[in-house]
Amino acid sequence: MSQGHDWEKLSTETKVVAAGRPAKKPDGALNPSIALNSTFHEGGPVGYGRYGNEVWSALEDSISLLESGKTLIFSSGMGAISAVFSLLPEGAVIVAAENGYQGTTTMLKKLHEAKRLDVRFVNLPDTDSVLEALPGAQMLYLESPTNPAIEVVDLPVVIAAGKKAGCLVVVDNTLATPMIQNPLALGADVSLHSVTKYLSGHSDILLGCTVTKSESILEKLEQARRYGGAIAGPFEAWIALRGLRTFALRMQRSQENAMELAKRLEKDPRVLRVRYPGLPSDPFHLRAKSFMRGFGAMISFEVKAEVAQIDKMCNSSKLITNATSLGGVESIWERRRRWATESHTIPENLIRFSVGIENVDDLWADIQASFSAANIK
Ligand SMILES: Cc1ncc(COP(=O)(O)O)c(C=O)c1O
Incomplete structure (x- = not known):
């Protein structure tokens, strides 16, 4: 898939536009075709619809360029995460977040209860607690910034410690995205994404992916996908590739909006605390600056009001969707x-805010109107 480009020299903005294109030929299409086939004639490299197809390869090649590794697409972020956990033998020790993405912590709690895995839940942003939990572990499973606390984990330090302790180190890079950090370049074995989110970017499809530089991990994950069956539909993969073309632009704009709204929320007397690592007042600002190339577009903020009022506020917005x-x-x-499954370390009054690409003043006006509609003063 070189298409004659020197990919190393191209920036993310250019890679997402140029990657995953069919080979140039007269009247050849610019985009891969959606091959709706479960079955292929014998003798080729693919063999069957559960093993691969043209659109998966185009999307995988594109994400591979952003993360500098080899990508496998899965049916959802959770499908990718399940495949990663399936690499561990029965009873293996895994160190993971006590308050990371609730889907992952819920799955880990269930695997722990069933004695499939022995999970050591730690507060990932607290580096010492990660280091203490590492001896004897086979996997260090990281997420940064954490969802929804928006706390930054000291990835360079804990990844290096995890490798030294002999762990397979995995990073959920969904919130930061490859625009902002590349876990594989920091020494992690696997970077994974809910492609459902920023990479596809239009709230229409679910997909996930894993990326690794290791041929042996790639092979094991491919086997997990092939026989676990958590495969992407070709249509979803095509939509994700289309969304990926504007990933850099979307991310840039969302991030600018997030920075501006975080500053305005911080000054608002109805807000107790804003969690956004781009704010100099945020406890994770310096850590984020030390290895991230931006601060992302996720803000969490705590509102000075009763839970019922905050629910009303979220429901009252006209531009911002309560979802x-x-x-x-x-x-x-x-x-x-x-959500009953959300960690109890997350305050009741916390709103998680995924900032989009709308006009920032329109968003601010919507926030103000929502405060008023809920009678929050
Ligand atoms: C950080 C993170 N990882 C993984 C997932 C799971 O992804 P999916 O919903 O695509 O299965 C999510 C979903 O919200 C997420 O926020």
């Missing part, structure tokens, strides 16, 4: 503790 998910062009928020 669970993130990373789309449209702004989305929700009070996270409305």
